Amino acid sequence: xxxxxxxxxxxxxIVLVLVALTEFIGTKKISIGIGVIALFPMLYALVLGxxxxxxxxxxxxxxxxxxxxxxxxxxxxIFIAKLGANIGPELPKLLGSGVSLIVQEMGxxxxxxxxxLPVALWLGLKREAIGATYSLDREPNLAIIVxxxxxxxxxxxxxxxxxxxxxxxxxxxxxxxxxxxxxxGLFHPISLAMGAAVGSGSMMAAATGxxxxxxxxxxxxxxxxxxxxxxxxxIVGTYVCIFFSLPVTxxxxxxxEPIIGRKSASSAAEGGRKSA
Amino acid sequence: MNQILxxxxxxxxxxxxxxxxxxxxxxxxxxxxxxxxVITLIGMGFTRxxxxxxxxxxxxxxxAMLATSPFFPGNEYTAAxxxxxxxxxxxxxxxxxxxxxxxxxxxxxxxxxxxIVVVSLxxxxxTFLFATLFAEIVxxxxxxx
Numbered sequence: 001x002x003x004x005x006x007x008x009x010x011x012x013x014i015v016l017v018l019v020a021l022t023e024f025i026g027t028k029k030i031s032i033g034i035g036v037i038a039l040f041p042m043l044y045a046l047v048l049g050x051x052x053x054x055x056x057x058x059x060x061x062x063x064x065x066x067x068x069x070x071x072x073x074x075x076x077x078i079f080i081a082k083l084g085a086n087i088g089p090e091l092p093k094l095l096g097s098g099v100s101l102i103v104q105e106m107g108x109x110x111x112x113x114x115x116x117l118p119v120a121l122w123l124g125l126k127r128e129a130i131g132a133t134y135s136l137d138r139e140p141n142l143a144i145i146v147x148x149x150x151x152x153x154x155x156x157x158x159x160x161x162x163x164x165x166x167x168x169x170x171x172x173x174x175x176x177x178x179x180x181x182x183x184x185g186l187f188h189p190i191s192l193a194m195g196a197a198v199g200s201g202s203m204m205a206a207a208t209g210x211x212x213x214x215x216x217x218x219x220x221x222x223x224x225x226x227x228x229x230x231x232x233x234x235i236v237g238t239y240v241c242i243f244f245s246l247p248v249t250x251x252x253x254x255x256x257e258p259i260i261g262r263k264s265a266s267s268a269a270e271g272g273r274k275s276a
Numbered sequence: 277m278n279q280i281l282x283x284x285x286x287x288x289x290x291x292x293x294x295x296x297x298x299x300x301x302x303x304x305x306x307x308x309x310x311x312x313x314v315i316t317l318i319g320m321g322f323t324r325x326x327x328x329x330x331x332x333x334x335x336x337x338x339x340a341m342l343a344t345s346p347f348f349p350g351n352e353y354t355a356a357x358x359x360x361x362x363x364x365x366x367x368x369x370x371x372x373x374x375x376x377x378x379x380x381x382x383x384x385x386x387x388x389x390x391x392i393v394v395v396s397l398x399x400x401x402x403t404f405l406f407a408t409l410f411a412e413i414v415x416x417x418x419x420x421x
Contacts, residue, residue, distance in 0.1 A: 008282070015372040016289050022368060023297030041297060042364065042371040049375015055382055062380050069377035074279060075286045075370045080333050081315045082366050084340025085358040091345050100414040107410030108403050115402025116395055123391040132395050136403055158392065164384050165396035171371060173400055181405070187412050188421050195408030198400070202374040205367040207404065212363060223363050227337070229407070234333040 006067045011060075014052060018045045027213055036183045037176070038213040042206065046171055076201035083227030086220065094228055104194040105232050109240055112136060113249050120158075121260040127253070128158030134249035135241050137162040138200045144241055171206035174198065178210035189218040190225050197229035199237055204230060280317060286369055287313045294365035308357035312366075315340045 022041035030037045053060045053068070060068075087094055116133030125132065131149070135141040137159045149155040174196075182192055189211060196207035208226045212219045287309040294305045319336030342348055344355040415421055 011373070011376055012285050012289070014376060015369055016292065018372040018375075019289050019293040019368050020296055022372075023293045023365070026297060040364065041293075042368040045368050045372035046375040049372045050378040051375075053376045053379030055379045060376060060379060065377045065380035068373050069380070071282060071286070072370060072373035072377060074282050075366075075373055077316045077320065077332065077336055078283065078286060078290070078312050079363075079366045079370060080336045081312045081319070081340045082358060082361060082363060084337040085312070085315070085344045085355060087337075088341040088344025088348075088351065089346065089355045091341065099418070100411050103414045104407045104411035107407035111402035111404070111406025112399045113402075114406065116399040119398045120391075120395045123394060125391060125395065128392070129395070132392060133399055136399065158395075160384075161388050161392035162396045162399055164381050164388065165393055166400070167374075167381050168378060168385055170396075170400060171374060173397060174404065177401060177404055181408065187408050188415065190421070191408045191412035191415060194411040195404045195406075197407075198403050202371060203400070205370045209364050209367045219363065231334065231337045234331045234337070238331070 006061075006063050008067060008071070011064060011068050011071065014049075015045075018048055022048070029213070034180065034183075036214065037179050038210050040209060040213050042209050043172065043175060046202075046206070073201065076205070079201075079205060080227075080230070083223055083230065086223045087227050087231075090224065093224070097225070097228065100194070101228055101232050104191075104229055105236065105240075107195070108198065108229075108233065109135075109245055113245065113252065117249060117252055117256065118260055121253075121256055122262070124262040125158065126257070126261070127154035128161070129257075130246075130249050130253050131155035131157065131159030132162045133158075134245045136199050136203075137166060139163075140238055141241055144238070144246065148246070166200060166203065170200060171202040174203040175206040175210040178207040179214060182211055182214040189215040190221055193222040193225040194229040196222075197226045197233055199230075199233045279320065283313050283316055289369045290361065290366050293368050294360075294362055297365055297368070298362040300360055300362070305360055307353075308359070308361045311343075311354055311357055312340075312361065315343060 022044040025044060027040040053065055112135055113133055117129055120129035120133050131145045142159050142163050145156050145159040178196060181187060192211050196204055196211060198204055208222060211222050291302055291305050291309050294300045295302050316336055319339050320332055322335050323330060323332040344351050
């Protein structure tokens with residue numbers, strides 16, 4: 001029925017070669033002035049994979065790329081099973097960290113808005129700012145925005161923009177961020193592990209992986225706490241988004257926009273497409 | 277059927293990664309990978325037969341926790357087998373598939389304004405940094421570290 005069926009085995013084969021090659025190269029730590037940048041197989045795999053899928057090369061069709069995105073979701077599920085299996089043997093420890101789990105979840109929710117909204121308004125974004133900053137804008141969040149404001153709304157454009165950036169360089173950025181925060185010495189690996197559970201498969205894998213490379217002795221703890229935080233996020237995430245994050249962002253927007261919002265940037269120009 | 281096969285193929289790739297990158301012999305990783313695949317499949321199946329919609333991640337996490345918790349039969353074997361699979365060996369295939377899917381968003385990205393790119397980075401930073409900071413404060417307050 002499907003015209004031009006996608007050959008999934010082509011994708012699996014490329015991934016197998018990428019995994020074998022990048023795991024063979026292994027982990028490298030590069031010291032830069034402010035800290036250590038950890039380079040490790042998953043990052044090479046991401047970059048090489050990205051190069052292979054670069055549209056100009058015409059090596060993969062758009063359909064194949066979409067299928068790769070689906071398989072990415074499935075492969076994340078096995079990762080999740082591994083994280084869960086890490087928690088089981090020490091279940092009591094999970095109950096003992098209930099308070100920190102709830103509070104860090106608030107950090108995840110508040111962080112996008114508290115950081116993002118003022119900057120978005122200062123840059124001249126109008127209602128795009130609501131969609132762009134109310135959450136990390138992964139698939140479920142995108143669906144919430146589209147359902148509420150419509151696919152052609154300014155809010156949806158903002159959310160889609162952050163979504164695209166997340167797919168394209170979210171994982172790389174998260175691993176750099178994890179490296180910098182990790183080697184800053186400001187935070188305990190356990191706190192960072194919780195922070196790494198941002199609610200996106202590839203970004204979380206990259207951030208957690210970086211931390212595991214920087215703190216090899218804490219690898220079990222990192223898997224434990226990022227797994228627990230991710231579970232927390234997946235249970236409450238959607239509801240919090242609908243009933244808390246979105247209304248709060250709208251209220252804050254109404255309040256802050258007249259104060260910070262730049263009069264010069266026109267609201268019609270999707271996210272301010274002005275030159276000069 | 278297709279997804280079952282996909283799970284096992286990804287498992288096989290992780291098996292190779294675990295061997296090359298973390299020097300765990302294939303036969304030693306095999307039970308752990310199979311158990312992970314089975315737990316994942318049970319979670320996916322369970323989500324499907326439930327009469328209401330729920331995130332599959334929740335069920336897979338819970339089943340994995342249950343199967344390795346002290347009161348579940350065979351938990352020690354399950355936990356020990358899965359412990360042989362390095363977390364990073366499971367993460368590399370994820371990002372390889374992520375890489376292969378990147379090309380589809382390149383033309384969309386070219387239409388974005390630089391402002392939304394900056395906002396994205398700030399949003400990514402905010403969620404990671406705030407959650408880390410909040411957790412750190414609670415742990416410090418509790419005297420955990």
